[in-house]
Amino acid sequence: MDTQDPVLAHLVERVDSARAHQTPLDIRGGGTKLFYGGLPAGEPVDVTVLAGITSYEPTELVVTARAGTRLSDLESALEEHGQCLPFEPPRFAAGGTLGGMVAAGLSGPARASVGSVRDHVLGVTLLNGRAEVLTFGGQVAKNVAGYDVSRLMVGTLGILGIICEVSLKVLPVSTATATLRFDWDESRALEQLRTWAAQPLPINASAWQGGRLHLRLAGARAAVEAACKRLGGERVEPAQAKDWWTSVRDQSAAFFSLDDASMARGESVWRLSVPAISGALALPGEQFIEWNGALRWWKTGAEAALVRDAATRAGGHATLMRGADKSQGVFAPLNEVLMRVHQGLKQAFDPKRIFNPGRLYPGL
Amino acid sequence: MNSSLRPESQDGASRELRQRELVAALGQVLAREMILFREEDTAPFECDALTAYRTLPLVVVLPSTEAQVAAILRICHELSVPIVARGAGTGLSGGATPHELGVILSLAKFNKILNIDAAACTAVVQGGVRNLAISEAAAAYGLYYAPDPSSQIACTIGGNVAENSGGVHCLKYGLTLHNVLRVRGFMVDGEPVEFGSQSLDAAGLDLLSIIVGSEGMLAITTEVTVKLIPKPLLARCIMASFSDIESAGAAVASVIAHGIIPAGLEMMDRAMTAAVDAFVHADYDLEAAAILLCESDGTPEEVEEEIARMEQVLKAAGASRFEVSRDEAQRLKFWSGRKNAFPASGGISPDYMCMDSTIPRRCLAEMLRAIQQMEMKYNLRCVNVFHAGDGNLHPLILFDAEDADQMRRCELFGADILETSVRLGGTVTGEHGVGVEKLNSMCVQFSAAERTQFLGVKRAFDPRELLNPGKVIPTLQRCAEYGKMHVRRGLLPFPELPRF
Numbered sequence: 083m084d085t086q087d088p089v090l091a092h093l094v095e096r097v098d099s100a101r102a103h104q105t106p107l108d109i110r111g112g113g114t115k116l117f118y119g120g121l122p123a124g125e126p127v128d129v130t131v132l133a134g135i136t137s138y139e140p141t142e143l144v145v146t147a148r149a150g151t152r153l154s155d156l157e158s159a160l161e162e163h164g165q166c167l168p169f170e171p172p173r174f175a176a177g178g179t180l181g182g183m184v185a186a187g188l189s190g191p192a193r194a195s196v197g198s199v200r201d202h203v204l205g206v207t208l209l210n211g212r213a214e215v216l217t218f219g220g221q222v223a224k225n226v227a228g229y230d231v232s233r234l235m236v237g238t239l240g241i242l243g244i245i246c247e248v249s250l251k252v253l254p255v256s257t258a259t260a261t262l263r264f265d266w267d268e269s270r271a272l273e274q275l276r277t278w279a280a281q282p283l284p285i286n287a288s289a290w291q292g293g294r295l296h297l298r299l300a301g302a303r304a305a306v307e308a309a310c311k312r313l314g315g316e317r318v319e320p321a322q323a324k325d326w327w328t329s330v331r332d333q334s335a336a337f338f339s340l341d342d343a344s345m346a347r348g349e350s351v352w353r354l355s356v357p358a359i360s361g362a363l364a365l366p367g368e369q370f371i372e373w374n375g376a377l378r379w380w381k382t383g384a385e386a387a388l389v390r391d392a393a394t395r396a397g398g399h400a401t402l403m404r405g406a407d408k409s410q411g412v413f414a415p416l417n418e419v420l421m422r423v424h425q426g427l428k429q430a431f432d433p434k435r436i437f438n439p440g441r442l443y444p445g446l
Numbered sequence: 447m448n449s450s451l452r453p454e455s456q457d458g459a460s461r462e463l464r465q466r467e468l469v470a471a472l473g474q475v476l477a478r479e480m481i482l483f484r485e486e487d488t489a490p491f492e493c494d495a496l497t498a499y500r501t502l503p504l505v506v507v508l509p510s511t512e513a514q515v516a517a518i519l520r521i522c523h524e525l526s527v528p529i530v531a532r533g534a535g536t537g538l539s540g541g542a543t544p545h546e547l548g549v550i551l552s553l554a555k556f557n558k559i560l561n562i563d564a565a566a567c568t569a570v571v572q573g574g575v576r577n578l579a580i581s582e583a584a585a586a587y588g589l590y591y592a593p594d595p596s597s598q599i600a601c602t603i604g605g606n607v608a609e610n611s612g613g614v615h616c617l618k619y620g621l622t623l624h625n626v627l628r629v630r631g632f633m634v635d636g637e638p639v640e641f642g643s644q645s646l647d648a649a650g651l652d653l654l655s656i657i658v659g660s661e662g663m664l665a666i667t668t669e670v671t672v673k674l675i676p677k678p679l680l681a682r683c684i685m686a687s688f689s690d691i692e693s694a695g696a697a698v699a700s701v702i703a704h705g706i707i708p709a710g711l712e713m714m715d716r717a718m719t720a721a722v723d724a725f726v727h728a729d730y731d732l733e734a735a736a737i738l739l740c741e742s743d744g745t746p747e748e749v750e751e752e753i754a755r756m757e758q759v760l761k762a763a764g765a766s767r768f769e770v771s772r773d774e775a776q777r778l779k780f781w782s783g784r785k786n787a788f789p790a791s792g793g794i795s796p797d798y799m800c801m802d803s804t805i806p807r808r809c810l811a812e813m814l815r816a817i818q819q820m821e822m823k824y825n826l827r828c829v830n831v832f833h834a835g836d837g838n839l840h841p842l843i844l845f846d847a848e849d850a851d852q853m854r855r856c857e858l859f860g861a862d863i864l865e866t867s868v869r870l871g872g873t874v875t876g877e878h879g880v881g882v883e884k885l886n887s888m889c890v891q892f893s894a895a896e897r898t899q900f901l902g903v904k905r906a907f908d909p910r911e912l913l914n915p916g917k918v919i920p921t922l923q924r925c926a927e928y929g930k931m932h933v934r935r936g937l938l939p940f941p942e943l944p945r946f
Binding site for chain 2: 139140141142143144164165187193194197198200201210212214216217218220221222223224225226227228229230231233234236237238242253254255257276279280281282283284301302303304305307308355356357358359373376377397398399401413414415416419420423424425426427429430431442443
């Protein structure tokens with residue numbers, strides 16, 4: 083990344099001054115995920131000024147763009163060449179940025195089959211808490227020179243520094259897709275998903291809610307057609323299917339919003355990441371299952387401790403995705419050893435503790 | 447060589463004293479046969495597959511339980527003894543090269559497959575389990591572990607985690623990082639720790655992604671949960687010949703540009719196919735300037751469709767000869783040559799040095815031309831085998847280690863390839879790791895501030911720098927010296943070498 087760039091130089095100055103005065107900074111992209119993580123604190127730093135695709139070579143399956151680039155602009159550029167971000171990052175609202183996508187580290191419906199945001203990051207240019215511009219990783223898929231710091235940046239919620247530029251591995255859009263619908267209860271759906279997962283089927287995404295399973299197939303035309311015949315179910319009309327998966331990806335489906343009535347009932351939306359083979363989780367409220375059973379969203383009024391306990395017993399962890407009461411923490415608490423490493427990393431990247439304080443864990 | 451890598455030599459007496467102290471302390475927690483310290487016992491551990499670097503360790507320990515590993519770590523921590531973890535010792539970059547005053551912590555006895563969960567498509571294995579053993583055990587369920595480094599019959603999963611190993615199929619199926627869910631092990635002070643989880647993610651920072659590829663410098667791995675995937679029903683391989691390097695390189699880019707992600711996409715130049723043909727008869731086209739192996743796998747319908755598309759693209763790119771494997775036997779025959787590329791090189795030269803840089807795919811032809819120029823410049827031969835699909839090069843520089851001048855020219859040749867790779871937008875190591883071998887090249891690829899940041903990461907896990915010290919991150923002083931050497935190379939352009 084060109085460190086002489088005046089926009090970047092200005093950001094460096096800003097960080098240098100914040101470091102000198104120990105002023106907390108609130109790193110801002112499109113502001114579409116302010117609800118996620120601990121409450122933002124500090125002086126806002128607008129990263130959307132650092133925008134634009136730096137390089138995109140479709141034959142390399144790699145795109146490099148500055149962090150403030152709008153996700154919609156990035157995805158349009160890829161679409162022109164028949165390529166995409168296969169992990170389908172949720173957009174929540176218009177205006178989200180590439181940097182925000184990496185900092186939040188959230189992946190969409192196809193994650194269980196194609197991998198996560200983390201899996202597709204190849205390189206990151208970072209502005210750390212010493213006001214240094216550092217580049218880790220690169221623009222090639224195979225790269226083991228030094229620790230994989232670029233992937234460590236995924237899901238940091240900005241606490242280690244300002245993400246300035248990102249290189250991502252992209253993929254061609256699948257030749258064919260189809261969506262099938264099955265009217266099955268939770269246990270039948272989970273059982274089927276488990277059986278299918280161990281077979282060579284082109285399953286790209288799955289979502290179950292309220293007695294109905296949606297299954298998306300993607301791949302070579304012949305493979306998708308063969309799987310449709312074999313799996314049965316009811317085929318969903320393509321345009322309708324596309325809209326439906328978009329509503330899952332962006333969490334615009336009704337399930338994910340907390341209206342006044344559910345707020346009044348003290349409900350929150352929780353994200354429980356558990357082993358896919360876990361049986362049905364016993365919590366009060368409504369559920370939405372993705373990732374072949376590995377991701378279970380709960381809209382529930384249950385106490386945080388109860389939700390966390392259910393996730394832990396299943397071998398996973400629970401995150402408070404949406405809810406007014408963050409007093410019990412947003413992310414699952416870490417044990418002492420892991421917290422020590424987190425603190426050590428914070429110290430290594432941001433010794434004056436200026437970036438996004440408290441956004442990931444209190445005290446970090 | 448590279449004496450600067452080694453710590454200040456202690457006089458024999460104090461080394462012996464230190465050894466006695468350490469052996470006595472370890473004897474409190476380990477059976478005698480698990481502690482090796484006599485030279486005849488420790489000699490087999492003096493190097494990994496990068497045999498040019500040899501150091502006798504102070505002590506080798508061979509624990510068999512996690513409690514023993516924890517106890518060893520506590521003792522070493524207490525006595526400030528460096529710890530170098532070792533799997534099968536197949537690493538090519540000296541990641542397991544011993545420390546003169548350190549312990550080699552061999553995980554060879556951690557060789558049990560603890561659980562294969564066919565429903566969850568996961569396997570829980572100890573760190574010393576061989577890569578191929580996982581797929582063999584999973585085969586009964588129609589599953590396998592995808593990353594397949596060429597050393598897979600011998601290398602261990604713990605070593606794969608340390609190096610983030612790839613293989614010929616990682617273009618489609620990813621690297622070790624993409625196929626590992628959870629790493630269990632110990633911090634330097636003996637505290638147990640888990641990175642990742644049985645789920646698809648874990649709370650907090652994504653520490654798993656930094657542990658994978660950390661070359662044993664952040665924690666000790668004793669147990670790994672890996673993803674298993676359904677075995678493809680069918681695989682077929684295309685062998686395509688090209689009459690010049692440029693069109694072969696362009697064909698690789700064209701396959702990807704057409705939206706095809708082959709299960710494997712490999713390239714060999716004529717010098718390599720000739721060497722291989724003398725070693726195993728793989729039926730390669732020896733007239734071709736370069737051949738490509740392009741594989742499709744999946745359901746029979748998928749493979750048929752994909753092979754047809756690949757055929758179209760490769761022919762349009764100018765393939766002069768073209769053959770699709772008829773059956774599994776022929777497919778394996780096509781691969782036998784590729785998989786024997788390294789030993790075949792050993793057959794035509796007393797020694798070879800294997801490089802491992804990655805470049806953007808579009809630069810393949812340019813890189814090959816540059817290497818041809820370097821062959822003349824350094825007066826050494828080089829044969830080329832590439833994971834072309836992901837731009838990962840393995841030029842094998844042929845030389846005779848008995849000849850000091852050849853050795854020197856070989857090192858310069860290698861450094862030149864790595865620097866050219868960085869200049870083209872690539873990296874000095876695609877899958878073999880930095881270890882001790884590529885410390886100098888790290889000075890070229892990373893700035894002082896970036897290297898200092900790596901050190902900060904290390905200290906977050908290992909504040910006293912006892913885990914595999916001296917690897918991966920070159921000191922500022924070392925880089926300064928390497929920088930000066932460059933200037934010297936500029937001023938004194940090797941008058942004995944031919945100029946053009």
